[in-house]
Amino acid sequence: MAADQVKALIYDVFGTVVDWRSSIIREGKALGEAKGVQVDWSQFADEWRKDGYVGAIQKIHRGELPFTTCDALMRTQLDLMLPKYGIEGLSEAEIDHFSKAWHRLTPWPDSVSGLTRLKKKFVNSPLSNGNFALLTNMGKFGGLPWDCIISADVVGAFKPNPKAYLGSCTLLGLEPDQVMLVAAHVNDLRSAQKSGLHAAYVPRPREWGPNAAPADPTDPAFDYTATDFVNLAEQLGT
Amino acid sequence: MAADQVKALIYDVFGTVVDWRSSIIREGKALGEAKGVQVDWSQFADEWRKDGYVGAIQKIHRGELPFTTCDALMRTQLDLMLPKYGIEGLSEAEIDHFSKAWHRLTPWPDSVSGLTRLKKKFVNSPLSNGNFALLTNMGKFGGLPWDCIISADVVGAFKPNPKAYLGSCTLLGLEPDQVMLVAAHVNDLRSAQKSGLHAAYVPRPREWGPNAAPADPTDPAFDYTATDFVNLAEQLGT
Numbered sequence: 364m365a366a367d368q369v370k371a372l373i374y375d376v377f378g379t380v381v382d383w384r385s386s387i388i389r390e391g392k393a394l395g396e397a398k399g400v401q402v403d404w405s406q407f408a409d410e411w412r413k414d415g416y417v418g419a420i421q422k423i424h425r426g427e428l429p430f431t432t433c434d435a436l437m438r439t440q441l442d443l444m445l446p447k448y449g450i451e452g453l454s455e456a457e458i459d460h461f462s463k464a465w466h467r468l469t470p471w472p473d474s475v476s477g478l479t480r481l482k483k484k485f486v487n488s489p490l491s492n493g494n495f496a497l498l499t500n501m502g503k504f505g506g507l508p509w510d511c512i513i514s515a516d517v518v519g520a521f522k523p524n525p526k527a528y529l530g531s532c533t534l535l536g537l538e539p540d541q542v543m544l545v546a547a548h549v550n551d552l553r554s555a556q557k558s559g560l561h562a563a564y565v566p567r568p569r570e571w572g573p574n575a576a577p578a579d580p581t582d583p584a585f586d587y588t589a590t591d592f593v594n595l596a597e598q599l600g601t
Numbered sequence: 602m603a604a605d606q607v608k609a610l611i612y613d614v615f616g617t618v619v620d621w622r623s624s625i626i627r628e629g630k631a632l633g634e635a636k637g638v639q640v641d642w643s644q645f646a647d648e649w650r651k652d653g654y655v656g657a658i659q660k661i662h663r664g665e666l667p668f669t670t671c672d673a674l675m676r677t678q679l680d681l682m683l684p685k686y687g688i689e690g691l692s693e694a695e696i697d698h699f700s701k702a703w704h705r706l707t708p709w710p711d712s713v714s715g716l717t718r719l720k721k722k723f724v725n726s727p728l729s730n731g732n733f734a735l736l737t738n739m740g741k742f743g744g745l746p747w748d749c750i751i752s753a754d755v756v757g758a759f760k761p762n763p764k765a766y767l768g769s770c771t772l773l774g775l776e777p778d779q780v781m782l783v784a785a786h787v788n789d790l791r792s793a794q795k796s797g798l799h800a801a802y803v804p805r806p807r808e809w810g811p812n813a814a815p816a817d818p819t820d821p822a823f824d825y826t827a828t829d830f831v832n833l834a835e836q837l838g839t
Contacts (some may be wrong), residue, residue: 486737496773497774498624499773500724502749510747511733534755535734535735536732536738583684
């Protein structure tokens with residue numbers, strides 16, 4: 364069993380540990396009420412995530428954009444979206460605060476209790492394309508019991524670049540087969556496996572909201588498939 | 602007051618947070634008893650620290666040695682010292698385990714309670730010349746409530762290189778005057794101040810054992826001087 368060999372669990376964060384979508388909708392609604400502006404915040408959240416983050420990271424992989432931080436990507440995208448959605452008259456401090464809504468994402472209901480159990484047996488670290496400050500602040504905001512923070516700016520690469528997975532192992536002083544990625548996204552898990560890491564799939568079917576398509580089916584090549592982090596802790600005997 | 606401006610506390614670790622000397626003596630005595638060998642473990646601990654770590658880092662600063670990790674420095678020194686002290690017949694696994702005694706250092710009695718209070722108000726991170734794996738494992742071993750881990754291998758420099766202090770601020774997304782170094786060593790604090798960080802001095806007069814010279818006097822230029830971490834928490838209003 365992988366659990367006998369694995370010393371550290373590294374976690375995808377956006378969608379896997381935290382519910383980014385409802386958190387951004389919540390922050391958007393608060394801003395809209397304060398400023399008296401009507402916005403479809405579900406659409407806003409999805410566009411911010413898809414174009415500002417997923418799309419921008421793909422451009423960085425293709426060499427069309429230089430390496431930068433998640434914070435910078437989110438701010439660039441927000442600056443494009445504010446006029447498009449008719450959100451006007453914000454001060455620089457208000458824009459900065461809203462842009463850092465990504466530091467204030469709420470964990471899924473099982474995340475803190477599951478991580479607390481898993482921490483008893485394993486080193487628990489994010490491995491996220493978020494940046495170090497974002498993940499550190501999010502950990503404090505949500506009470507996530509991380510042992511350390513591993514981020515794109517620490518390993519110098521965005522997932523699914525192998526440098527991200529292998530750089531995490533180097534930092535932790537472990538061989539790839541002593542580390543397991545926990546993620547809600549099958550592509551992330553398959554990339555980790557290509558670098559020799561173990562893989563635990565925790566589908567989060569509501570990541571993209573109540574009307575999203577079902578989560579991808581699991582892959583028999585994954586070491587574990589769990590319904591949530593508490594279930595993963597049970598399967599890993601902690 | 603610095604406390605109104607400061608968002609993150611970064612801590613020197615060896616000597617400031619943990620009592621490395623008595624921990625290494627404890628690990629050495631256990632090894633000596635298991636192997637039936639008599640060693641002056643106080644002398645052994647002091648030599649391992651002075652020559653393997655302090656001296657080696659000075660050589661790296663002067664460009665006489667390439668950048669490497671604390672783990673590697675400690676292992677190189679241990680390989681020199683084992684025959685010198687007549688410690689023979691250890692397996693590779695036993696040498697590796699003993700070399701990683703530096704991952705199993707015991708906190709000073711006030712460290713965990715003080716850090717727990719300080720964490721309520723500030724981001725709490727080590728900034729140590731130790732490496733990421735060492736500091737992560739030490740945090741778990743001692744129950745140190747870090748929010749994240751900042752280490753020499755993450756910032757790519759050993760203190761007192763300004764890159765270590767300024768790189769920490771960049772990772773945390775903060776300006777230097779929003780960060781305060783907490784340390785038992787005045788030189789470390791003065792170097793941090795030269796890079797624009799705040800400084801809190803917590804003398805640890807027993808770092809080098811019961812017969813050591815008194816700790817260095819404080820400097821009126823430091824923002825705070827505290828008797829221990831609990832006292833620092835009181836002074837910082839948390």
